[in-house]
Amino acid sequence: MELEENLNYADTFLQANAKNKLDVIGRQMKNLQELMKDVISETKLHTELNNVACNFVKKPGHIYHLYERTSGQKYFSMLSPEVKRLVAVVKCIISSFRLEADQSWTPAGQEDTRYQGINYLRDTFSNHSGMRALCSDS
Known part of the structure; x- marks a missing residue:
């Protein structure tokens, strides 16, 4: 049993x-x-x-501003919305983005959230020299 x-x-x-x-x-x-x-x-x-339409060469690390014409066509500009207002060009801004080295885009102001995994590893293994080298920003 x-x-x-x-x-x-x-x-x-x-x-x-x-x-x-x-x-x-x-x-x-x-x-x-x-x-x-x-x-x-x-x-x-x-x-x-x-x-998106663009009349200049986009370079990684720079922020570009996405606008939309009344026709619906979207285009990138180097001029920020504040500068556009100063020159009396009234267009609808959609958002601003930073072009990354891998040709992907990060919303402006959210650059620190781009590499959450790397940031976590950097914080977790900050005393490990090999990990510091891999996670460095340079």
């Missing part, structure tokens, strides 16, 4: 353990699916921004 109870206990324990592991895997899959959706959405936005 005691042997049978121990076997039942072991089976119950193993099933609970497997269920817990499967739950972790399921959560990770859900998180990866959400990350995949984010990557697809970001890629679509970056592609659209890279195809």
Whole structure:
């Protein structure tokens, strides 16, 4: 009788353990699916921004301002909304973005959120010299 109870206990324990592991895997899959959706959405936005009309050579590290004409055509300008107002050019500004070295775009003012993972690693492993070198801004 005691042997049978121990076997039942072991089976119950193993099933609970497997269920817990499967739950972790399921959560990770859900998180990866959400990350995949984010990557697809970001890629679509970056592609659209890279195809916006522009009469100058865009350089990484600079902020560009996205405007929309009344016709619906979007275009980039180097002139900020404040300067545009001074020269009496009234157009609708959509947003401002910084062009990154990888040709992706970061909304102006959100540059510090671009590398959340790197920032986390920098904070976590700040005493490790190899990690400092990988995470440095230079």
